[in-house]
Amino acid sequence: TVGVLDIDNLLQPTLQPPSTPFAPTKDPWSHEPHCTKSTSLATLGQKFCVYTTNTTGPHGLSLIFRPRSATEATQYLNDNPLHSFLTQKEAQRLYVRGQPWKIVDIPGKAKGVVATRRIEQYETFMLDQAAVVMDMDAENALDSAQNRRLLKRAVDQLRVPSRIRDLSAAHAGSEGSDGKEEEEEEEEEGRLEESIMKTNAFGSTVAEVSTRALYPLISRVNHACNPNSFVLFSRAGVSLAIKAYRAIEPGEEITISYLLLGLPSKQRAHLLSRWGFNCSCALCTLPADERTASDLRRTLITRNEAKILELAEAYDLDAAIALGEESVEMIKEEQNWSLLTDEYAMLAMLWLEKGDRETAEKYGKMTHRLLADLGFLGVGEERESWRLEQVLESIGGLGGKGVSWKKSPLRG
Numbered sequence: 001t002v003g004v005l006d007i008d009n010l011l012q013p014t015l016q017p018p019s020t021p022f023a024p025t026k027d028p029w030s031h032e033p034h035c036t037k038s039t040s041l042a043t044l045g046q047k048f049c050v051y052t053t054n055t056t057g058p059h060g061l062s063l064i065f066r067p068r069s070a071t072e073a074t075q076y077l078n079d080n081p082l083h084s085f086l087t088q089k090e091a092q093r094l095y096v097r098g099q100p101w102k103i104v105d106i107p108g109k110a111k112g113v114v115a116t117r118r119i120e121q122y123e124t125f126m127l128d129q130a131a132v133v134m135d136m137d138a139e140n141a142l143d144s145a146q147n148r149r150l151l152k153r154a155v156d157q158l159r160v161p162s163r164i165r166d167l168s169a170a171h172a173g174s175e176g177s178d179g180k181e182e183e184e185e186e187e188e189e190g191r192l193e194e195s196i197m198k199t200n201a202f203g204s205t206v207a208e209v210s211t212r213a214l215y216p217l218i219s220r221v222n223h224a225c226n227p228n229s230f231v232l233f234s235r236a237g238v239s240l241a242i243k244a245y246r247a248i249e250p251g252e253e254i255t256i257s258y259l260l261l262g263l264p265s266k267q268r269a270h271l272l273s274r275w276g277f278n279c280s281c282a283l284c285t286l287p288a289d290e291r292t293a294s295d296l297r298r299t300l301i302t303r304n305e306a307k308i309l310e311l312a313e314a315y316d317l318d319a320a321i322a323l324g325e326e327s328v329e330m331i332k333e334e335q336n337w338s339l340l341t342d343e344y345a346m347l348a349m350l351w352l353e354k355g356d357r358e359t360a361e362k363y364g365k366m367t368h369r370l371l372a373d374l375g376f377l378g379v380g381e382e383r384e385s386w387r388l389e390q391v392l393e394s395i396g397g398l399g400g401k402g403v404s405w406k407k408s409p410l411r412g
């Protein structure tokens with residue numbers, strides 16, 4: 001697939017404990033479901049339908065789901081981002097001060113988002129809800145013309161379809177419609193919507209279904225390899241938030257990374273070519289010698305990961321700790337904050353194994369703190385209820401249980 005923001009490459013609150021059930025919503029659909037069946041031999045008869053609810057979220061929501069999944073999904077629709085990502089106090093503050101961003105034209109990038117006031121480090125400042133969500137299985141089960149028709153209908157049925165149709169369709173390959181000029185009109189149906197999905201959709205789990213989902217506001221945020229912000233998904237997956245890695249000054253562009261953090265420049269350029277732009281972010285335009293140094297650190301961080309586990313297996317704890325501490329410094333230099341949580345947890349485990357509980361606890365607390373700051377432990381009471389041991393166990397399967405990493409590898 002072209003240009004899809006893959007959830008595997010983005011931060012997500014994987015550490016949240018089992019959720020309290022969402023309130024079921026009764027028959028929320030504002031339109032008759034519109035269904036299509038697969039005619040290909042391998043998936044013959046599989047049925048996917050467009051289900052639209054125009055009372056969900058700011059944009060309304062269309063699901064392209066199997067009937068059974070759509071019924072299941074009704075319990076997830078009541079997914080207010082204010083509740084998922086903010087305490088009541090934070091929500092009030094955001095409301096009183098107003099949204100601290102606006103969508104503007106950015107030279108060379110079409111539109112983008114800039115801060116309109118100072119945004120504090122770790123502030124959750126932009127919220128959105130999905131407008132179009134497509135079961136990834138539909139892509140394989142149905143042919144592309146069927147998929148496009150469902151997509152078009154999904155957009156048509158939203159409250160304000162132009163909010164979707166105005167989004168960027170600039171992914172690589174979107175020009176020239178595969179070299180086939182004027183195809184029959186029916187064949188063209190849904191091409192724009194398809195391109196918009198390819199340029200803007202996040203691969204994510206919505207209502208426990210693997211999907212591509214479109215979040216119209218957050219779709220305006222451009223990419224940077226060392227971004228100032230990151231995306232957080234709600235447990236139901238319908239809502240999404242943007243949080244700041246660091247303080248952002250008024251006028252500064254809000255950026256997220258479309259890729260896994262920590263990749264060296266060649267790999268980044270290769271992956272980004274899917275979106276049809278050459279990255280000119282601060283990291284990609286470093287002077288050659290600085291870029292080489294950054295690439296080297298990134299390669300070493302990845303290499304150290306495997307090496308630390310090997311050394312730990314061989315019980316060479318001092319060498320494993322030395323490498324872990326070296327990685328922490330390199331990760332800080334590269335500002336890949338999300339990688340730090342694993343590194344700290346690993347060091348907590350190694351120091352514990354070495355019998356130095358005090359240092360282990362220091363690293364454990366740093367893991368806990370950073371996960372909480374990044375929003376991985378939820379908000380309010382939920383965030384407070386996480387215990388240090390529980391966090392360490394979730395992240396690395398150690399929690400003071402000695403050689404437990406041998407049974408469950410830390411980063412597996």
Ligand SMILES: C[S@@+](CC[C@H](N)C(=O)[O-])C[C@H]1O[C@@H](n2cnc3c(N)ncnc32)[C@H](O)[C@@H]1O
Nearest residue numbers: 109110111168170200219220221222223275277
């Ligand atoms: C998810 S959209 C982001 C918003 C988009 N700029 C708009 O006008 O709606 C992704 C598209 O934005 C553009 N884009 C994103 N980050 C960029 C960057 N760092 N430099 C240039 N173009 C970028 C590319 O055209 C990409 O396919």
